Amino acid sequence: MTYMKTLLAGSLALTLGAATAEAQETKVIGVSIPAATHGWAGGMNYHAQEAVARLEKVYPDLQFVLATASDPGKQVNDIEDMMATRNINALVVLPFESEPLTAPVQAVAEAGAWVTVVDRGLSVEGIEDLYVAGDNPGFGRVSGEYMASKMPDGGKIVVLRGIPTTIDNQRVEGFEAGIEGSGIEILGMEHGNWNRDDSFNVMQDFLSKYPQIDAVWASDDDMAVGVLAAIEASGRDDIQFVLGGAGMKEMIKRVMDNDSMIPADVTYPPSMIATAIELTAIAMTSTAPVSGTFTIGSVLVTPENAEQYYFPDSPF
Amino acid sequence: MAMDTTTPASRRSLPSMSVLGPIIALVALVVIGALLNPNFLGAANITNVLARSAFIGIIAVGTTFVITAGGLDLSVGSMAAFIAGLMILVMNAALPTLGVGVPIILLGMATALAAGLIAGLINGFLITTLGIEAFIVTLGTMGIYRSLVTWLADGGTLSLDFGLRTFYRPVYFDGILGISWPIIVFALVVIGGEILMSRSRFGRHCAATGSNEHVAHYSNVNVNRTRLFTYAMLGMLVGVATIMYVPRLGSASASTGVLWELEAIAAVIIGGTVLKGGFGRVWGTVIGVLILSMIDNILNLTDLVSPYLNGAIQGVIIVLAVILQREAKAKG
Structure with missing residues (x-):
């Protein structure tokens, strides 16, 4: 055992010595x-x-x-x-x-x-x-433009925001610019803190508050997981789709498999x-x-x- | 003995503010909620609020005992995340051999309970036998469990196998006679806790240990064993809460159960349990938990204040609840 240790220590010292010699x-x-x-x-x-x-x-x-x-x-x-x-x-x-x-x-x-x-x-x-x-403003804008193209006749949506930060503000501003003039109405925005559990609770409350929701901008794939679970549990079928963001592999997989609830995703790689x-x-x-x-x-x-x-x- | 003779008399007149305070606050919140949004008292919303209170609630009942016995546990949130991760890993690993069915769910539940018990015993052992400050021990284990779940999940999220999740899901979302399982389990834990706290020898030993360790010791109370039991029981209850948590989203990550320990402690204190120990009230804790989750719910259901201020409102209500109780004590 001691022999092994000495050997190890010796070789370590050698490597270190070599490394310093090469440092130039x-x-x-x-x-x-x-x-x-x-x-x-x-x-x-x-x-x-x-x-x-x-x-x-x-x-x-x-x-x-x-x-x-x-x-x-x-x-x-x-x-x-x-x-x-x-x-x-x-x-x-x-x-x-x-x-x-x-x-x-x-x-x-x-x-x-x-x-x-x-x-x-x-x-x-x-x-x-x-x-x-x-590109945070771009992230919001791409999401907004997709929403607008997906709902040409307008509709009612709810928005889940992240942790209150500049990043989140830029995204939301970009999104609002993206849906401008499309007839999409934002019923409510709450912070889900980029967290599955928080977004689950917020979405449950949105579902209690609004009898008709056409789509959800979850703005993040982790939050989309919570949102989907809340919708599934409520048994409501008025929500046509949920748009997440970031590019979580499970969500990309659902997009690949043509899941109608997750028709697209926006990357923030x-x-x-x-x-x-x-x-x-x-x-x-x-x-x-x-x-x-x-x-x-x-x-x-x-x-x-x-x-x-x-x-x-x-x-x- | 003097205490014994005066208490019934004062009870007959009017319960003190420390008893009424939390109840008044809860009733006020319900009234405000109902006035602000007609859906607030709908069955669906009430089920939502009660079911999501169940995790913190079940844990907070355990915390009530720990605090009553003069202890503290900061590790429960991380512990819940770790147990949830462990449970998911064990169930996924057993899937090829056991298949989707009741046995694998029971295996997962047993894992959660055993892990919770062991984690609680470790906390309790370090605090009682080795005599280390509870704050330090549980601050340490809080970091350990949080890192362990991050490590288990490789920095990402542990997810229960999809088929398994579909099978396990009803444990959170279904129930008997329209009352969902988390609410039923929460109620059972509360009833058990209330009986244990106010009617059993163990409850009295907890209060004695928390109010004066030395006197309790000379009164033939095994102080160390009482404390060890409270931590072990809390660990088990964290396991129970995890059993209800995992079927909801079927996943665990480093962001699971963040700050649950503080929410549990806040609920316990709002409910009238003394933070220094010596007196505990399980039903008060339930009211504390309901107050906290109802504030969140009401703020989501209305556009009354900016969502940036949700935390501030919770903070104000926590402090108010405690001030109400102190004033009552100072007067009485």
Whole structure:
């Protein structure tokens, strides 16, 4: 046993020694993301791990450090540790919250490292070299336009909103712009907090409150699960369809199978973290310019194109 | 003995505000709800509210005993999520051998009860035998169970097999004579809890332990065993709540049962149980649970206030309920 341990320790020391010797040529990319505390974040973690595993093979002179944080404070610590102990050349960060992460990420940028910010922007502009963003207003607009096309004669809908945040406000504003002039009337909006249980309760109450609901904009696939369960339990048949969002694999599957209650979905892909890591790797290894803003559009998923958005191995 | 002679006299005149307060609040809410929306008192809405109160309610009955005995349990929400995840995994794993049917449901239920009992015993053991502060122990296990369910679900969502879910679904949505199962189970737990609290030796031991540990010890109450029992019982009840929860959506994830522990504690305190221990009231807890879920329901049914303020209104009502009770105590 002791022999094995010595052997292990020895080989470990060797590898570490080798790593420091190589440090001159090797570049280190730090990836800091929120932990998998809900479905979308789970998918994002999966795609981050996939991307790191793949890129380590493609670029032998790149090293990756992946850290997941369960709160903003932990994420700040992670980033400080990466700077202090791993000497990172680039940082890919999906900030837990904009405000608390701005100063630490700014410090990384000032130390000369490349900074890629994903999805949630920092509260000071111009810190990052590259910003890979989802399109929240576009997400709402695509959803709204789909609703309008699906209900040409107008109709009555209810809307479930997410956790009260800028993201949610932008989506709802986009949606309202998308349905403008279509004759669609929003009966009510309540926060389902991107949570199945909360949306189940809210939908039950919507069903008690309104005798006629033509369609539901659940605005998120997790919330759509709760909404569908509430509708199913009530036995009501006035609701023609439910539109979710994000691209959860179970919902994409239902779109693929031509489920009439889930005729479509709108993507807000958690795999955007992979785009960010990939572009950062290009920035580190080539002279191709990748700085700027990269906006990932929200795409309407219909039975015709659903297959290319279906990732059966992802947890989301 | 002096207490014994005065209590019946004061009872005959008028129950104190600490008893009336929560009841008045509940009645006021029902009246407001009915005035604001005619559907509020409809059978469907009442069933919805009672059925969704059942999870927190069943757990809160257990919490009442823990708090009465001078303890605290912050881990129940995470524990419920973990047990739900475990139950789903076990049932999915047993599906090829057992097939869809009653045995597999019973297996799932047994898993939930056993896991709850073990989890409760672990909390109780750490708190009583090792003598660690209940707040710290359950804060620790809260983090552990929450991480475990995230890990089990690989960061995503654990879902019950579709066929199995269809078979299991009636446990939440069906019932006897139009009363759904969660409501029936909730009622049974409350009746059992009320009898245990006010009519049994165990209930008196809980109150004695919570009001003064040393006196209770010298009065031949096994303080540690009483506390251990309260945590084990709470664990079991979390298992029962999970049995009712899983058939509803057939899934569990890291966002399952978030803040249930605080809702349960709030319900217990609104109902008149003393947070420091020594006195517990199971029926009061039921009123507390109903008040909390009715506020949510009324706010959803009306457009009276911005949905951003739902939490604030709940907070105000919690504080008001406790102030009512304190004033009554100060006067009486």
